[in-house]
Amino acid sequence: MPVLVMKFGGTSVANIDRIHRAAKRVALEVAKGYDVIVVVSAMSGKTNELVGWVNETSPLYDAREYDAVVASGENVTAGLMALRLQEMDIPARSWQGWQVPVKTTSAHGSARIEDIPPDNINRKFAEGMRVAVVAGFQGISPEGRVTTLGRGGSDTTAVAFAAAFNAERCDIYTDVDGVYTTDPRICDKARKLDRIAFEEMLELASLGAKVLQTRSVELAMRYKVRLRVLSSFDEYSETAGTLVCDEEEIMESNVVAGVAFNRDEAKMTLTAVADRPGIAAAIFGPLSEAGVNVDMIVQNISEDGRTDMTFSLPVDQIKRAEKAVMQATGRGDYTFSDLVTDDAVAKVSVVGIGMRSHTGVAARMFKALSAERINIKVITTSEIKISVLIDRKYMELAVQALHDEFGLEKA
Amino acid sequence: MPVLVMKFGGTSVANIDRIHRAAKRVALEVAKGYDVIVVVSAMSGKTNELVGWVNETSPLYDAREYDAVVASGENVTAGLMALRLQEMDIPARSWQGWQVPVKTTSAHGSARIEDIPPDNINRKFAEGMRVAVVAGFQGISPEGRVTTLGRGGSDTTAVAFAAAFNAERCDIYTDVDGVYTTDPRICDKARKLDRIAFEEMLELASLGAKVLQTRSVELAMRYKVRLRVLSSFDEYSETAGTLVCDEEEIMESNVVAGVAFNRDEAKMTLTAVADRPGIAAAIFGPLSEAGVNVDMIVQNISEDGRTDMTFSLPVDQIKRAEKAVMQATGRGDYTFSDLVTDDAVAKVSVVGIGMRSHTGVAARMFKALSAERINIKVITTSEIKISVLIDRKYMELAVQALHDEFGLEKA
Numbered sequence: 001m002p003v004l005v006m007k008f009g010g011t012s013v014a015n016i017d018r019i020h021r022a023a024k025r026v027a028l029e030v031a032k033g034y035d036v037i038v039v040v041s042a043m044s045g046k047t048n049e050l051v052g053w054v055n056e057t058s059p060l061y062d063a064r065e066y067d068a069v070v071a072s073g074e075n076v077t078a079g080l081m082a083l084r085l086q087e088m089d090i091p092a093r094s095w096q097g098w099q100v101p102v103k104t105t106s107a108h109g110s111a112r113i114e115d116i117p118p119d120n121i122n123r124k125f126a127e128g129m130r131v132a133v134v135a136g137f138q139g140i141s142p143e144g145r146v147t148t149l150g151r152g153g154s155d156t157t158a159v160a161f162a163a164a165f166n167a168e169r170c171d172i173y174t175d176v177d178g179v180y181t182t183d184p185r186i187c188d189k190a191r192k193l194d195r196i197a198f199e200e201m202l203e204l205a206s207l208g209a210k211v212l213q214t215r216s217v218e219l220a221m222r223y224k225v226r227l228r229v230l231s232s233f234d235e236y237s238e239t240a241g242t243l244v245c246d247e248e249e250i251m252e253s254n255v256v257a258g259v260a261f262n263r264d265e266a267k268m269t270l271t272a273v274a275d276r277p278g279i280a281a282a283i284f285g286p287l288s289e290a291g292v293n294v295d296m297i298v299q300n301i302s303e304d305g306r307t308d309m310t311f312s313l314p315v316d317q318i319k320r321a322e323k324a325v326m327q328a329t330g331r332g333d334y335t336f337s338d339l340v341t342d343d344a345v346a347k348v349s350v351v352g353i354g355m356r357s358h359t360g361v362a363a364r365m366f367k368a369l370s371a372e373r374i375n376i377k378v379i380t381t382s383e384i385k386i387s388v389l390i391d392r393k394y395m396e397l398a399v400q401a402l403h404d405e406f407g408l409e410k411a
Numbered sequence: 412m413p414v415l416v417m418k419f420g421g422t423s424v425a426n427i428d429r430i431h432r433a434a435k436r437v438a439l440e441v442a443k444g445y446d447v448i449v450v451v452s453a454m455s456g457k458t459n460e461l462v463g464w465v466n467e468t469s470p471l472y473d474a475r476e477y478d479a480v481v482a483s484g485e486n487v488t489a490g491l492m493a494l495r496l497q498e499m500d501i502p503a504r505s506w507q508g509w510q511v512p513v514k515t516t517s518a519h520g521s522a523r524i525e526d527i528p529p530d531n532i533n534r535k536f537a538e539g540m541r542v543a544v545v546a547g548f549q550g551i552s553p554e555g556r557v558t559t560l561g562r563g564g565s566d567t568t569a570v571a572f573a574a575a576f577n578a579e580r581c582d583i584y585t586d587v588d589g590v591y592t593t594d595p596r597i598c599d600k601a602r603k604l605d606r607i608a609f610e611e612m613l614e615l616a617s618l619g620a621k622v623l624q625t626r627s628v629e630l631a632m633r634y635k636v637r638l639r640v641l642s643s644f645d646e647y648s649e650t651a652g653t654l655v656c657d658e659e660e661i662m663e664s665n666v667v668a669g670v671a672f673n674r675d676e677a678k679m680t681l682t683a684v685a686d687r688p689g690i691a692a693a694i695f696g697p698l699s700e701a702g703v704n705v706d707m708i709v710q711n712i713s714e715d716g717r718t719d720m721t722f723s724l725p726v727d728q729i730k731r732a733e734k735a736v737m738q739a740t741g742r743g744d745y746t747f748s749d750l751v752t753d754d755a756v757a758k759v760s761v762v763g764i765g766m767r768s769h770t771g772v773a774a775r776m777f778k779a780l781s782a783e784r785i786n787i788k789v790i791t792t793s794e795i796k797i798s799v800l801i802d803r804k805y806m807e808l809a810v811q812a813l814h815d816e817f818g819l820e821k822a
Contacts, residue, residue, distance in 0.1 A: 016467045050487065056427045058494035065497070068505050069490035072483040076461065079480035083469035086476070094479050098509065099555060144510060 001125070004034040005170040007136065007158035010044035012173045012232035013077050022173065022232055023084040026131060030090055035125045037165060039136040039158040040081055042073025063108035067138070067148045071097065074135035074154070082133045092131035095121065097138035097146065102157070104139035104147045111139055111147035113156065116164040134161060152213035159216045163223035170220070170227050171241075172212065177231035178242035179204065179211055181408040182259040187400050189409040193257065194239070197247040200257045201227075203351040203385050212244070220244065247353050255354035255361055256406040259399050262347040265295075266315040267377060267389055270325070272337035273309055275302040282334045283309055283325075290324035292317050295347070296380045296389060306337075310378060312389055315343050345377060346395040349387040350402055362386050368405035374398050412536070415445040416581040418547065418569035421455035423584045423643035424488050433584065433643055434495040437542060441501055446536045448576060450547040450569040451492055453484025474519035478549070478559045482508065485546035485565070493544045503542040506532065508549035508557065513568070515550035515558045522550055522558035524567065527575035545572060563624030570627045574634035581631070581638050582652075583623065588642035589653035590615070590622055592819040593670040598811050600820040604668065605650070608658040611668045612638075614762040614796045623655070631655065658764050666765035666772060667817040670810050673758040676706075677726040678788060678800060681736070683748035684720055686713040693744045694720055694736075701735035703728050706758070707791045707800060717748075721789060723800055726754050756788060757806040760798040761813055773797050779816035785809055 006029065008022045022038075029036050041047075050070045054061050078094035085092035097104075100120060104111035121132045136154030139147045149156055155172060162170035177192060179201065184190040196204075198221035205214045211229055220227045226249075230241025243249075273279055280299070287294055292313055300308040313321055318341060329335060355361050362379075365386055369376060374397065378389035390398055403409065417440065419433045433449075440447050452458075461481045465472050489505035496503035508515075511531060515522035532543045547565025550558045560567050566583060573581035588603060590612065595601040607615075609632035616625045622640055631638045637660075641652025654660070684690055691710070698705055703724055711719040724732055729752060740746060766772050773790075776797055780787060785808065789800035801809055814820065 016464060019468065053427060053487070053491055054494060057430065057491050058498045061494050062497055062504075065490045065494045065505055068507070069487050069494075072486045075483045075486075076464070076480050079476045080464055080468050082479075083465060083472050083476045086473055087469045093473075094476055096479065096557070146507070 001033055001035045003037060003165045003167040004029050005037045005039065005158050005162040005165070005167045006173065007039040007154060007171065008041065008173045008232060009154065009175070010041040010047070011175040013040055013081070014044040016080070018232070019077070019080050019084050023081060023088060025173065025232065025236060026085060027088055027090060028236060030130050034168070036131045037121070037161050037167070038081060038131055038133045039154055039161060040074060040077040040133060041136050041154040043077055046073040046076070064145050067108045068146045071135070071138040071146050071148050074137050078133045078135040082131075085131050085133070090131055091129045092133055093124065093129060094133045094135070096135050098140040098144075100134065102139035102160075104141060104149070106141040106143060106147070108141070108145075108147055110150040111141065113139060113149070113160045116160055118164050121165075152216070155213040155216035156219060159219045159223070159225050159227065162225040163219065167225070170225050172227060172229045173232040174211065174229060175231060175233065176211060176229070177234055177240070178229055179244070179258075181257070182399055182403055183261070186261070186396050187259075187403050189400075189403055191409050191411070193242050194411070195243045195245060195250050195253075196257055197250055197353045198244060199247070199384055200351050200353055201244045203349070203382075204258055204260050217244065253354055254352060254406060254408065255358045256350045256352040256408065257354070258351050259402045259406075259408065260349045260351060261395055261399055263392065263395060264315045265312050265345045265347045265389060265392075266318050267310060267312050267342040267345045268318070268321060269308055269310040269340040270336040270338075271308045271340065272306040273334055275305055275307040279334060280309070282328070284311075286324045286328040286333065287321055290320055292321045292324060296378050296387065298378050312345070312347065312378060318343060342377075344392045345389050346392040347387055347389055348395060348398045348402065349385055350406065351385045353384050355384050355386075364405055365402060368401045369398055372397055372401050374401075412444055412446045414448060414576045414578040415440050416448045416450065416569050416573040416576070416578045418450040418565060418581065418583045419452065419643060420565065420583075420585045421452040421458070422586040424451055424492070425455040427491070429643070430488070430491050430495050434492060434499060436584065436643065436647060437496060438499055438501060439647060441541050445579070447542045448532070448572050448578070449492060449542055449544045450565055450572060451485060451488040451544060452547050452565045454488055457484040457487070475556050478519045479557045482546070482549040482557050482559050485548050489544045489546040493542075496542050496544070501542055502540045503544055504535065504540060505544045505546070507546050509551040509555075511545065513550035513571075515552060515560070517552040517554060517556075517558070519552070519556075519558055521561040522552065524550060524560070524571045527571055529575050532576075563627070566624040566627035567630060570630045570634070570636050570638065573636040574630065578636070581636050583638060583640045584643040585622065585640060586642060586644065587622060587640070588645055588651070589640055590655070590669075592668070593810055593814055594672070597672070597807050598670075598814050600811075600814055602820055602822070604653050605822070606654045606656060606661050607668055608661055608664075608764050609655060610658070610764055610795055611762050612655045614760070614793075615669055615671050628655065664765055665763060665817065665819065666769045667761045667763040667819065668765070669762050670813045670817075670819065671760045671762060672806055672810055674803060674806060675726040676723050676756045676758050676800060676803075677729050678721060678723050678753040678756050679729070679732060680719055680721040680751040681747040681749075682719045682751065683717040684745055686716055686718040690745060691720070693739070695722075697735045697739040697744065698732055701731050703732045703735060707789050707798065709789050723756070723758065723789060729754060753788075755803045756800050757803040758798055758800055759806060759809045759813065760796055761817065762796045764795050766795050766797075775816055776813060779812045780809055783808055783812050785812075
């Protein structure tokens with residue numbers, strides 16, 4: 001029988017009523033003839049409770065014990081979901097990570113899935129089991145210890161199962177009803193997308209759209225797993241949500257699929273640094289080692305062998321970055337004249353695979369911002385994305401202007 | 412190094428502070444040179460929460476899923492305890508049942524431990540680990556599924572580990588400071604016992620003294636595991652609590668070690684049943700199949716080929732027993748003239764290995780009750796126990812009178 005993977009996040013299994021509701025969704029798919037693999041998160045709030053206890057017990061905790069404690073939340077939901085399905089006369093059983101087994105690396109707290117041998121679960125499917133309920137977010141290390149995949153790891157679990165079982169689709173049930181052209185709280189013309197390409201979703205995810213964990217989208221793209229994001233709170237329909245899929249499945253699309261933004265950015269400029277080979281490495285090496293997530297980088301034209309180096313970073317990493325710069329210059333790695341910090345900027349991006357074949361997107365973007373008298377501080381581009389750094393106070397205005405400019409309210 | 416097993420019940424690990432406190436006890440034993448196996452229960456209240464969810468989800472639950480859900484509580488405590496010990500610079504790690512492995516039968520919800528291969532944990536002890544923190548109450552079935560041992564199963568886990576690792580002693584930390592001659596709430600002269608024999612503890616446990624699970628005492632007796640019951644809330648001392656041990660370790664003891672009681676008993680009498688071979692089987696077989704725990708049984712002298720059959724049972728099983736009797740007579744298994752139920756009786760017992768060598772204990776007991784004008788309804792005796800059924804309203808009076816009669820306030 002064809003296999004479908006269905007993943008329910010924490011808010012979708014937050015209590016017994018919601019588990020019941022999710023089980024009804026599963027029953028619909030079983031009735032259609034699917035063998036279903038259900039991946040569940042912990043009931044919402046439970047993981048935070050467990051993490052809180054770990055931090056209270058041991059601030060610098062042993063990640064192996066952290067994992068052993070924190071993974072227990074998913075085991076509870078998996079058992080309860082299996083019981084609920086059994087009550088509906090659907091043959092179901094729960095599987096903990098070590099039982100499948102979900103083989104991962106030993107990187108406790110952020111382990112990567114290496115292999116999911118499908119034999120154990122397939123044998124049960126062959127014996128008549130219709131639903132395997134899998135505890136998400138967890139696996140087993142080569143040493144036989146419980147591992148976790150990091151926050152949001154249940155999405156990754158779901159995609160990995162879809163790949164391992166060659167599933168027809170992987171449905172991610174969450175508390176939003178799909179992927180939007182932009183955040184509806186910022187722009188009331190925002191429209192739910194029926195389909196979006198993996199690459200676009202990846203850019204949107206990395207730009208702060210919190211619908212799917214970036215790793216899960218990467219994995220889906222690599223194994224061509226069709227992902228559907230939909231709400232567990234809406235009435236069910238065949239076309240609900242947003243399908244994240246290969247671009248070949250998207251017949252015709254807007255040049256721009258969506259407008260993303262990141263409110264809490266900062267900009268730093270080191271003025272008059274020596275314009276010599278290796279200067280970028282001298283500056284950004286120590287920042288990276290200090291854990292600063294440098295994003296956009298711009299180097300000005302050189303004058304008298306000196307140049308200005310500007311970069312963006314999350315606003316809460318300013319202190320850390322300043323310290324790293326001071327230590328590097330203290331060691332004599334490089335010199336500069338001034339360190340200028342602007343902690344009131346935001347990043348706005350337009351994303352779309354259509355940009356590959358359409359030119360002039362950047363020009364339209366700059367013109368639309370100019371018409372609103374919004375000054376652009378930094379620009380970066382990639383094959384399917386253009387990002388600009390602007391004053392934070394203009395962020396909403398910029399998002400709305402770009403949403404209009406590219407006609408995103410229309411399908 | 413010698414091995415010590417320490418078990419902490421739910422109230423002893425109810426929150427992070429108490430886990431910290433328990434960890435300090437463990438540190439004391441590590442400092443003395445023991446390799447320690449710590450067995451932990453779930454934080455108090457957690458198991459009830461999980462059981463509540465299971466019942467809410469599926470009233471007639473699949474015991475395999477029940478076990479998968481309910482065992483998670485102990486995993487949390489085990490990880491937190493290991494973390495706490497590590498904070499104190501004690502090399503420790505947690506072990507879930509399947510990791511040890513604690514091999515059990517497949518009787519989910521009330522599985523029995525079949526084997527605990529000590530190799531994995533001993534290898535870690537050899538590598539320098541000083542404390543293995545084991546999740547109590549759980550194991551793994553031959554099919555690779557999580558099992559639980561039933562309520563109070565962590566005591567059994569602790570004793571089984573003590574046997575498997577040939578431990579010097581098994582300390583059971585709980586919320587009472589030892590085993591008493593009787594319940595101090597009933598008799599203010601009740602005295603804590605320094606030592607008690609396995610057999611005596613078994614009788615007291617089965618009679619309702621809730622300090623230790625009966626199965627754990629049986630197991631300790633079979634493998635001669637020295638058990639110590641003590642409070643995790645008192646200051647630590649070498650002689651704290653009560654040692655449950657082989658009678659050879661008890662130099663001199665009172666004839667009677669303790670007075671036990673069971674308040675919620677009922678008495679049923681079937682009058683004028685045929686006094687024929689097989690009549691007891693005809694009556695008590697169906698009761699047993701209906702799940703009625705018949706305790707004391709008395710058959711009167713026969714008259715005209717008819718006799719009265721009297722038995723005791725828990726008061727909350729009266730309805731079930733009446734139904735079973737009616738069904739059996741409906742089938743024609745036997746006939747009776749009248750079914751007389753008394754739902755206001757209690758059982759009082761005196762227990763002591765000294766009875767084996769001292770005669771006259773029963774006579775002293777009956778005389779003491781008679782002096783208080785307490786009528787005895789049913790009597791049963793064993794090698795080290797005499798039990799009587801009396802009107803419930805006299806229960807406290809009887810316990811106090813017997814405590815006095817056998818001088819239990821004095822060591």
